[in-house]
Amino acid sequence: MKRLADALRDPATADGLDAEGWTGLIAAARAEQLIGSLAFRLEGRSLPPRVERIMEEARTSAAQWRRSALWEAEMARRALRDLDVPVVLMKGTAYAAAGLDAGVGRSIGDLDIMVPREALPEVEPALLEAGWEWVKPDPYDDAYYRQWMHELPPLIHRERDRMIDVHHTILPLTARVTPDAAAMLAESVALPDGLRILSPEDMVLHGVAHLFADGDLAGGLRNLWDQDRLLRQFGADKSFWVRLGARADLHGLGTHLARALRLARRIYGTPVDRVIAGRGRLSDLWFARRLTARDGWGRETRKLTVFAFYVRSHWLRMPPLMLARHLWTKWRKRPA
Amino acid sequence: MRHRFDLRIGPVGFRIGSAWRAPIAALGQLYRGYPKPVDGIADFTVRLEPETRWRRFVRPSVAIRGDFTLPDAAPLALAHGLLAAEMGMNLQMALGQRRYLILHASAVERDGRALLMTGHSGAGKSTLAAILGERGWRFMGDEFALLDPATGLLHAFPRLVSLKNQAIAAMEAEVAPDRFGPRLSGTPKGDIRHLRPNDAAIAAMSAPARPALILFPRFGFESAERPMGESEVFVRLTQASTNYVALGEPGFDALGHLVKSVPARAIDYPDTGSAVTMAERLWREAGL
Amino acid sequence: MAGPCYEADAPGARLHRSLDALDLIYHRPSGMTHMVSEPVPQILAALAAGPADAAKIARRLAATHDFDANGAEDAIAARLAELEAVGLVRRA
Numbered sequence: 001m002k003r004l005a006d007a008l009r010d011p012a013t014a015d016g017l018d019a020e021g022w023t024g025l026i027a028a029a030r031a032e033q034l035i036g037s038l039a040f041r042l043e044g045r046s047l048p049p050r051v052e053r054i055m056e057e058a059r060t061s062a063a064q065w066r067r068s069a070l071w072e073a074e075m076a077r078r079a080l081r082d083l084d085v086p087v088v089l090m091k092g093t094a095y096a097a098a099g100l101d102a103g104v105g106r107s108i109g110d111l112d113i114m115v116p117r118e119a120l121p122e123v124e125p126a127l128l129e130a131g132w133e134w135v136k137p138d139p140y141d142d143a144y145y146r147q148w149m150h151e152l153p154p155l156i157h158r159e160r161d162r163m164i165d166v167h168h169t170i171l172p173l174t175a176r177v178t179p180d181a182a183a184m185l186a187e188s189v190a191l192p193d194g195l196r197i198l199s200p201e202d203m204v205l206h207g208v209a210h211l212f213a214d215g216d217l218a219g220g221l222r223n224l225w226d227q228d229r230l231l232r233q234f235g236a237d238k239s240f241w242v243r244l245g246a247r248a249d250l251h252g253l254g255t256h257l258a259r260a261l262r263l264a265r266r267i268y269g270t271p272v273d274r275v276i277a278g279r280g281r282l283s284d285l286w287f288a289r290r291l292t293a294r295d296g297w298g299r300e301t302r303k304l305t306v307f308a309f310y311v312r313s314h315w316l317r318m319p320p321l322m323l324a325r326h327l328w329t330k331w332r333k334r335p336a
Numbered sequence: 337m338r339h340r341f342d343l344r345i346g347p348v349g350f351r352i353g354s355a356w357r358a359p360i361a362a363l364g365q366l367y368r369g370y371p372k373p374v375d376g377i378a379d380f381t382v383r384l385e386p387e388t389r390w391r392r393f394v395r396p397s398v399a400i401r402g403d404f405t406l407p408d409a410a411p412l413a414l415a416h417g418l419l420a421a422e423m424g425m426n427l428q429m430a431l432g433q434r435r436y437l438i439l440h441a442s443a444v445e446r447d448g449r450a451l452l453m454t455g456h457s458g459a460g461k462s463t464l465a466a467i468l469g470e471r472g473w474r475f476m477g478d479e480f481a482l483l484d485p486a487t488g489l490l491h492a493f494p495r496l497v498s499l500k501n502q503a504i505a506a507m508e509a510e511v512a513p514d515r516f517g518p519r520l521s522g523t524p525k526g527d528i529r530h531l532r533p534n535d536a537a538i539a540a541m542s543a544p545a546r547p548a549l550i551l552f553p554r555f556g557f558e559s560a561e562r563p564m565g566e567s568e569v570f571v572r573l574t575q576a577s578t579n580y581v582a583l584g585e586p587g588f589d590a591l592g593h594l595v596k597s598v599p600a601r602a603i604d605y606p607d608t609g610s611a612v613t614m615a616e617r618l619w620r621e622a623g624l
Numbered sequence: 625m626a627g628p629c630y631e632a633d634a635p636g637a638r639l640h641r642s643l644d645a646l647d648l649i650y651h652r653p654s655g656m657t658h659m660v661s662e663p664v665p666q667i668l669a670a671l672a673a674g675p676a677d678a679a680k681i682a683r684r685l686a687a688t689h690d691f692d693a694n695g696a697e698d699a700i701a702a703r704l705a706e707l708e709a710v711g712l713v714r715r716a
Binding site: 019020022023026027030031048049050051053054057060061064067297298299 | 337349351353373374375376377378379381383385401402403404434435582584
């Protein structure tokens with residue numbers, strides 16, 4: 001929904017909304033997991049009393065997500081502290097732990113961490129020892145996961161009922177783009193408690209990789225908002241853009257970065273480096289449509305566009321032959 | 337969405353959209369006279385939509401969606417559309433309510449004080465509250481009671497009473513026929529009929545009450561009662577709350593204060609008449 | 625042989641409420657509510673004086689409470705392990 005992106009970019013655009021307008025904006029924001037971000041953007045503004053109430057509750061919710069997320073990170077830290085292994089927080093938890101603008105009001109789900117691939121044989125038992133357990137006991141899925149995916153099979157904590165995703169790189173090994181995980185770990189930054197986060201450039205590029213190379217753009221509006229916040233916070237320093245361009249080349253994400261910058265500029269008015277962003281492409285419009293395909297009832301609209309992106313995302317994640325075999329095996333194993 | 341119904345139940349406003357007319361017509365009939373959301377801005381949106389596009393017409397299948405959803409929830413048949421709408425509203429409350437601590441309890445009020453009844457499914461709390469609501473008490477709700485952490489007051493949530501199986505006949509004997517919804521058979525919970533709260537309950541829905549007595553009723557046993565300790569009550573109430581954890585510190589304060597300040601009794605009862613008698617007596621004995 | 629040395633958050637990180645049979649502890653960093661009985665609240669209070677192992681905690685408690693010191697250290701060690709699992713204490 002364009003109105004949602006506008007309200008985030010410039011809260012004043014929401015001033016003239018009537019009751020229906022607000023109701024629709026709130027439904028769209030919830031559907032896009034952006035209600036917390038919106039609530040903080042609108043904080044302090046003069047709003048209709050009912051809207052103010054809803055926004056206040058959204059800010060309270062966001063504080064709870066944040067607390068839960070940071071607690072999960074802390075428990076993972078305690079479980080892994082005796083191993084001599086760098087543990088890098090990713091995505092929302094990282095933004096919150098580092099106090100970044102991108103973490104303000106952000107909805108945060110599972111804990112995502114990245115460790116070196118060679119550390120997985122130690123990390124896995126340490127987590128199991130500390131109370132996490134496997135979600136899915138299917139051996140085929142397990143073998144596939146370990147060989148090809150960029151993460152351990154999903155783990156959930158038996159008492160706290162929260163999931164942890166342990167990555168060793170940021171995209172599946174079967175994806176067409178293979179970012180340099182070792183380089184990301186090498187450039188990671190330590191937080192006071194010993195956990196780490198990616199460097200600013202890698203943080204942006206991680207988001208870019210997931211926006212295009214991994215997903216069907218579901219959740220893209222929120223991902224792009226993360227980018228807007230990160231780019232505004234880091235981008236004031238000109239040398240950031242130089243490093244960003246270089247890192248993008250290193251990870252093979254140059255084209256995706258350029259498109260992400262153009263989309264952030266188009267949708268959120270993010271100030272971006274024109275050279276790196278490159279020339280606009282006609283397909284930018286298609287992407288922008290996909291990202292804003294949400295109506296005032298919170299439903300996904302523009303179904304054909306959405307479907308096209310779904311197919312595209314699988315094409316990007318897995319070479320066609322592997323995709324066929326994977327789906328066939330899963331089909332054969334369905335209960336009769 | 338093609339069809340729409342907006343309403344307020346207690347302090348919570350809902351916007352309900354539907355791809356089919358029938359559920360909306362049923363809601364409009366049973367919730368006639370309920371106020372609209374304050375200032376026209378709903379707290380939650382519920383959507384009743386086809387699971388897949390062709391299920392709008394062929395063996396219509398109602399998926400319950402909205403601001404908060406359970407991704408693997410099974411859809412319902414269109415004949416159970418009213419039930420789907422009720423479940424949709426319940427889901428928004430269970431997953432999204434952050435201002436009030438939700439207690440999975442029925443409640444009735446007298447003289448500004450509230451009697452709460454909580455327990456497992458089938459314990460009879462819905463029916464008891466509905467009956468007491470016809471016997472001089474003000475019905476506040478059959479499934480959710482909303483505790484305001486800021487004030488300690490209980491707020492009414494008088495949605496349609498969901499009567500199951502035997503309870504249906506019990507209430508049909510007490511209440512005028514025009515307050516009932518259709519009989520829905522073959523639902524996941526057996527036979528269901530919805531009952532519209534009486535006019536007194538609807539008129540007073542915005543008046544909160546101070547919690548004064550908590551009962552844990554158990555149907556199908558010889559009349560008996562025992563006091564319940566604070567720890568036991570606390571555990572039972574957290575189990576009965578869908579948002580205690582999400583509320584954090586205010587929830588801890590509110591629930592802790594409730595269990596320390598409000599007496600609680602477990603009661604066994606063989607029939608509703610006995611339960612009503614016991615409840616009235618315990619209320620008097622508590623000096624209320 | 626000394627067991628592991630533990631530490632707890634400062635007392636302000638927890639809210640305490642006594643009920644009839646048990647105590648409630650709300651742990652602010654985790655948002656979790658724990659129902660505990662003796663000697664858990666006492667162990668947490670004893671850690672306010674600084675990190676300690678089970679033996680040291682037993683000595684701190686003996687200085688301020690009346691209790692049977694026999695087997696106390698083992699019981700305290702067991703409680704500490706449970707508290708570690710739920711995050712109320714951590715290895716120092």
